[in-house]
Amino acid sequence: MESVSPQVQEAPAQQPAASAEVVLEVEHLVKSFGENHVLQDFSLQLHRGENVVVLGKSGSGKSVLIKCIIGLLQPDSGSIRVFGEEVTGLEHQELDELRARVGFLFQSNALYDSMTVRENLLFPLRRHWINKTPAEEQAMVEEALQSVGLEQTQNMMPAELSGGMRKRIGLARTLILKPDIILYDEPTTGLDPITAREISQLILDVQARYTTSAIIISHDMNCVRITANRVALLVDGRCYQQGTYEELRHSTDPVVREFFEGAVPRA
Amino acid sequence: MQASEFLAEAGAISRFAGRFFSEGFRPRYEVQEFLYQCYVVGYKSLPLVGVTGFIMGMVLTLQARPTMAKFGAEAWIPAMVALSIIREMGPIITALICAGKIGSSIGAELGSMNVTEQIDAMEVSGTNPFKYLVVTRVLATTLMIPVLVILADVIGLYASYLGVNMKGVTSLSLFVNNIMNRLEFSDVVPAFIKTFFFGFAIGIIGCYKGYHSQKGTEGVGQSANSAVVVSSLVIFVIDLLAVQITGLLGLN
Numbered sequence A: 001m002e003s004v005s006p007q008v009q010e011a012p013a014q015q016p017a018a019s020a021e022v023v024l025e026v027e028h029l030v031k032s033f034g035e036n037h038v039l040q041d042f043s044l045q046l047h048r049g050e051n052v053v054v055l056g057k058s059g060s061g062k063s064v065l066i067k068c069i070i071g072l073l074q075p076d077s078g079s080i081r082v083f084g085e086e087v088t089g090l091e092h093q094e095l096d097e098l099r100a101r102v103g104f105l106f107q108s109n110a111l112y113d114s115m116t117v118r119e120n121l122l123f124p125l126r127r128h129w130i131n132k133t134p135a136e137e138q139a140m141v142e143e144a145l146q147s148v149g150l151e152q153t154q155n156m157m158p159a160e161l162s163g164g165m166r167k168r169i170g171l172a173r174t175l176i177l178k179p180d181i182i183l184y185d186e187p188t189t190g191l192d193p194i195t196a197r198e199i200s201q202l203i204l205d206v207q208a209r210y211t212t213s214a215i216i217i218s219h220d221m222n223c224v225r226i227t228a229n230r231v232a233l234l235v236d237g238r239c240y241q242q243g244t245y246e247e248l249r250h251s252t253d254p255v256v257r258e259f260f261e262g263a264v265p266r267a
Numbered sequence B: 001m002q003a004s005e006f007l008a009e010a011g012a013i014s015r016f017a018g019r020f021f022s023e024g025f026r027p028r029y030e031v032q033e034f035l036y037q038c039y040v041v042g043y044k045s046l047p048l049v050g051v052t053g054f055i056m057g058m059v060l061t062l063q064a065r066p067t068m069a070k071f072g073a074e075a076w077i078p079a080m081v082a083l084s085i086i087r088e089m090g091p092i093i094t095a096l097i098c099a100g101k102i103g104s105s106i107g108a109e110l111g112s113m114n115v116t117e118q119i120d121a122m123e124v125s126g127t128n129p130f131k132y133l134v135v136t137r138v139l140a141t142t143l144m145i146p147v148l149v150i151l152a153d154v155i156g157l158y159a160s161y162l163g164v165n166m167k168g169v170t171s172l173s174l175f176v177n178n179i180m181n182r183l184e185f186s187d188v189v190p191a192f193i194k195t196f197f198f199g200f201a202i203g204i205i206g207c208y209k210g211y212h213s214q215k216g217t218e219g220v221g222q223s224a225n226s227a228v229v230v231s232s233l234v235i236f237v238i239d240l241l242a243v244q245i246t247g248l249l250g251l252n
Ligand SMILES: Nc1ncnc2c1ncn2[C@@H]1O[C@H](COP(=O)(O)OP(=O)(O)OP(=O)(O)O)[C@@H](O)[C@H]1O
Pocket: A033, A036, A038, A056, A057, A058, A059, A060, A061, A062, A063, A064, A065, A107, A186
């Protein structure tokens, strides 16, 4: 298993230049649910090959943000451009094409519990009209499972898997389409520290292996430290501040300090 | 439930049904999932429907005997039981049993898929979840409930034949002839048509309740529960409407 590397990698492999092409751009995003104003004027850019972590308190609207990006929720106003295309105005068909290039890892994994692991992985492949021979499909399933280190689970049901394994299968299901952008919704929440670290490592691995860009939602500071090229703070529906992990850790701003209370330096 | 809540719910279910008609008959057609749902709804309910049908026929016959015997009208038992099974008891009992079995399982299944974001996951996987989950299930119940009702009717009538034979002797051909002489077109067709509506109601309400379930595990139980309650109620309302309409059309 080359994927789960034994040596601990403590920071993202390459620091993509800030000049790299912008693959995803959120501008002045506003989203309310009735009187609950969740996002108010949120803006964020994602460059090619970059991992951006969005930090925010529970209920601050992080999941709402990435659900708007993938088109599961309609924003009230503002623009979201993915590969230069405006998401909010897309037709069904175009949206589907876009979704084949943007992977989404759900907070609750969202594995189909009536299907085996293999069928779970084949679902997005077959539904996106990607015509493959059974042999090719099998190879893709195996490759995706291998990159999360769980080749032996093909015929198991999601209910038989542990929480950490389910996260990995969820990630494999996202990886099978080889997306250019992956949106991770709290990939390490609810896992023990060791497994959480493995998953964070896996995110780095995926970044290096498939040269994906990623938005990672998290409030696990270890995960942030390991995976982030850049950190954005979501406070009161706005992007409060951005910077690298180290920059924000040394910030004197009381709001920023609150997040980084007790955070450790990067090795 | 308050009146306004009731009306809001009725409106929401109607809109959901409207969406079924506007989305259901446009491609892409989910044939494979539809056939699988027919198997789940139809085949897996066979034993339950068979047993209830059998008991229904048997009990109706045994219950009818003392009263009919008082009037010396025992010869009428087969026709009377057949009429009540075909016109009313078969459709309504089968529909209620299916509302309990199928409606609740659809409500719980879609409810838990909603709670665990599986429906959203389908949507981002290039699938229209409404078509994949709702349209297939509603079509399956609409087409399978009538089949199950016919089956329950046949089994019920056979049980009635056995019931008649418990005291006294009738041959099967005599029994069948006795029924056929009494049975009219207008006994069969309206009863058959209303079963499609029963099936539709079970499917659409189960799906609505599941698709719009409250988040959390409690929401799943609630949607299963209210799917059964509401669809049973709606089945009775449809039954009442059906008898009025056939009356107006002079088919009674
Ligand atoms: N579909 C919805 N309808 C109404 N309100 C919603 C909906 N989705 C989210 N909200 C509200 O938006 C707010 C933000 O929710 P969100 O799920 O984005 O939080 P979060 O930042 O992801 O929190 P957590 O870290 O706990 O996952 C919450 O107050 C929630 O009640």
